[in-house]
Every structure is written in structure tokens, then in C-alpha cells.
Amino acid sequence: HPKSPDVEVCEDEGTEIWIPHHISDLDKCGHVVVKYEPTDDPKHPGYGDDAYIARRAELNAIARTYKHGDPLPQVEYTPAEQATWRTAYTALKELRKDFTCSEYQKNIEKMEAAGLITAERIPSIQALSDYIQRRTGFQLRPCGGLLSARDFLASLAFRVFQTTFYTRHPSKPHHCPEPDVIHEILGHCPMFADPEIAQVSQEIGLLSLGASDEQIERLATLYWFTVEFGLCEQDGKVKAIGAGLISAYGELKHACSDVPEHKPFDPAVTAVTTYEDSDYQPMYFVTKSIKDVMDKLKTYAASMSKSFVNVYDPYSQTVRQMPPE
Numbered sequence: 466h467p468k469s470p471d472v473e474v475c476e477d478e479g480t481e482i483w484i485p486h487h488i489s490d491l492d493k494c495g496h497v498v499v500k501y502e503p504t505d506d507p508k509h510p511g512y513g514d515d516a517y518i519a520r521r522a523e524l525n526a527i528a529r530t531y532k533h534g535d536p537l538p539q540v541e542y543t544p545a546e547q548a549t550w551r552t553a554y555t556a557l558k559e560l561r562k563d564f565t566c567s568e569y570q571k572n573i574e575k576m577e578a579a580g581l582i583t584a585e586r587i588p589s590i591q592a593l594s595d596y597i598q599r600r601t602g603f604q605l606r607p608c609g610g611l612l613s614a615r616d617f618l619a620s621l622a623f624r625v626f627q628t629t630f631y632t633r634h635p636s637k638p639h640h641c642p643e644p645d646v647i648h649e650i651l652g653h654c655p656m657f658a659d660p661e662i663a664q665v666s667q668e669i670g671l672l673s674l675g676a677s678d679e680q681i682e683r684l685a686t687l688y689w690f691t692v693e694f695g696l697c698e699q700d701g702k703v704k705a706i707g708a709g710l711i712s713a714y715g716e717l718k719h720a721c722s723d724v725p726e727h728k729p730f731d732p733a734v735t736a737v738t739t740y741e742d743s744d745y746q747p748m749y750f751v752t753k754s755i756k757d758v759m760d761k762l763k764t765y766a767a768s769m770s771k772s773f774v775n776v777y778d779p780y781s782q783t784v785r786q787m788p789p790e
């Protein structure tokens with residue numbers, strides 16, 4: 466994984482590894498990893514589609530010019546992109562009741578009632594960010610593609626979520642092998658309006674600051690199997706809490722069916738499980754509730770060997786490294 470940023474004198478006592486201290490330092494946490502790019506992966510639905518590849522690159526380039534405090538880009542989406550949104554949104558709406566957790570349903574209904582999310586057009590990312598910020602303090606910032614785990618997790622410590630702006634390929638509106646704006650809007654935004662998911666996300670982010678590469682890998686895996694592909698028990702059924710499931714019609718049904726394996730969420734096990742990241746998962750972890758994820762994460766965090774703890778001060782939007790208690 467690329468480290469962030471390239472060279473900088475480290476002033477921390479706690480760690481040799483550079484960390485962002487202020488929320489504006491996230492401007493230095495935008496290192497992209499090349500994986501499942503439509504340019505060189507034949508499994509990507511956009512492979513060989515030059516117009517799609519150019520559009521994706523254009524939106525990523527806009528995202529990369531963003532600096533902390535700037536207004537979020539107001540993208541003018543094409544009629545074809547709007548059609549992809551409409552198809553995905555309409556299909557997912559049908560599955561919502563049976564396959565998504567109650568927290569998701571409650572939040573997306575509120576956002577729809579407020580006119581923030583409609584079938585007609587891709588919502589404004591700025592308006593969504595403002596909404597989520599009022600609910601949980603989470604805000605969105607643009608990223609230009611798939612980020613390194615270290616950079617991605619670092620932003621969560623500041624309650625900042627790195628958001629892609631390009632849309633999935635029109636030939637595959639129901640599943641994308643990488644994050645896209647439809648996944649961010651329909652999967653993550655309503656979940657980040659939930660205080661407990663916000664807390665779980667920030668906790669993973671704080672644990673990641675100054676962590677070793679091996680610890681980053683484990684934390685990214687925990688994030689993957691909870692915030693991204695987690696299931697929970699509700700009304701005697703399994704329901705999706707993970708954004709990667711909630712935004713993918715095919716995988717959402719698959720995950721909640723008897724086809725894949727379901728294992729109880731246990732951070733010590735989950736953190737070292739290898740995951741599938743280009744196709745449906747063969748196995749999912751099921752938790753009792755989102756609060757249960759947080760409780761177990763706290764216990765897991767206490768078992769991690771650390772020479773410091775990271776504390777976030779929301780007034781100054783700053784992280785400080787303190788000696789462990």
C-alpha cells in the first residue's frame with residue numbers, strides 16, 4: 466500500500482508513521498490503488514468501452530482537484546448516466562423491505578420524503594453531505610478512484626467519507642465490481658445517517674491511524690465485512706447492513722439467501738478472513754445488531770497491541786495521539 470504522504474517529518478511521539486492530524490490533512494490522503502480498472506481488467510463491465518473509460522477518468526480528475534473546504538463538485542450527469550441511476554434505484558427499492566435493515570429503511574425513507582433522493586435524477590452529493598452532517602457529523606469528500614486502505618480508513622477517523630463520482634457501466638446497472646456514485650448514494654449515505662454505523666466507521670478509522678501495515682489490513686477487512694458487506698439479524702431473518710450489498714441488486718438477494726455461508730461476526734476471526742472483491746462473496750458475517758458490532762469492536766481494539774491511542778476532538782477537528790490508559 467502506498468503511504469501518505471510521500472515524505473514528511475513526523476512530530477508524533479506515538480508513531481513513526483505519518484498520520485493526518487487535522488481534517489484538512491486529508492488532502493494528502495488521496496492515494497489511488499489500481500485494481501479492477503476498466504482500462505486493464507477484462508472482468509470490468511467497462512473494459513474496452515473507450516467513452517466510458519474517458520468519462521470515468523474525467524470525473525476522477527475533477528475529484529482529485531478537491532481541497533478541504535471546497536464546495537463538492539456539481540456534476541452534470543448525462544441522460545445515459547441518469548438512466549443507469551433510475552434502473553438501479555427502481556430495482557433496489559423493491560428489495561428494500563425484505564432485505565435491508567430497519568435503520569437503512571428508516572433513513573432512506575426520510576431522505577426520499579425530503580426530496581433528496583428521487584428516481585428522476587442522481588442526487589446532489591453536496592445536499593446529501595449536508596444532510597448526513599446534520600444527522601451524524603459525517604461529511605462526504607470526493608476521491609478519484611479506489612483509495613489505499615490506509616488513506617480511506619484515515620478519513621473515517623474525521624467522520625469524512627471518500628466518495629466516487631462516476632457511475633457504473635450501463636450494461637451492468639445491478640452490480641459494479643468497484644465503488645461508484647450509485648453505491649455511495651444508495652448504499653452508504655442512508656447508513657451514515659445512522660449514529661451507530663457512524664460510530665463504528667469512525668472507530669475503525671481511529672484504530673487505523675499510525676497502525677502497522679498488517680493492522681491496516683485487518684481493520685480494512687473488518688470494515689469490509691461490516692460497513693461494506695455485513696448482515697444482521699432482524700425479525701428472525703438476515704438483513705443487509707453493508708452498503709456494498711444494499712447497492713447491488715443481485716448480491717443483496719444472494720447474501721440474504723441460503724446459498725452463501727453465514728458465520729457469526731467475531732472480530733478476531735473476521736479480521737483475518739480473506740475476502741472476495743471482484744464478485745459476490747461466498748460467505749458473510751452476521752451480527753446481532755449494529756450496536757453489537759461496536760461492542761465487539763471495542764473489545765477487539767483493547768486486544769490490539771498499541772503504544773498510543775488516537776483521540777478525535779470534534780471542536781478543532783483534530784486527532785491527538787495519547788498514551789494508552
Ligand code: TIH
Nearest residue numbers: 640641643648709712713
Ligand atoms: N458491488 C457494489 C455495487 O454493485 O454497488 C459496489 C462495491 C462496493 C464495494 C466494493 S464494490
Ligand code: FE2
Nearest residue numbers: 644693708709
Ligand atoms: Fe463502499
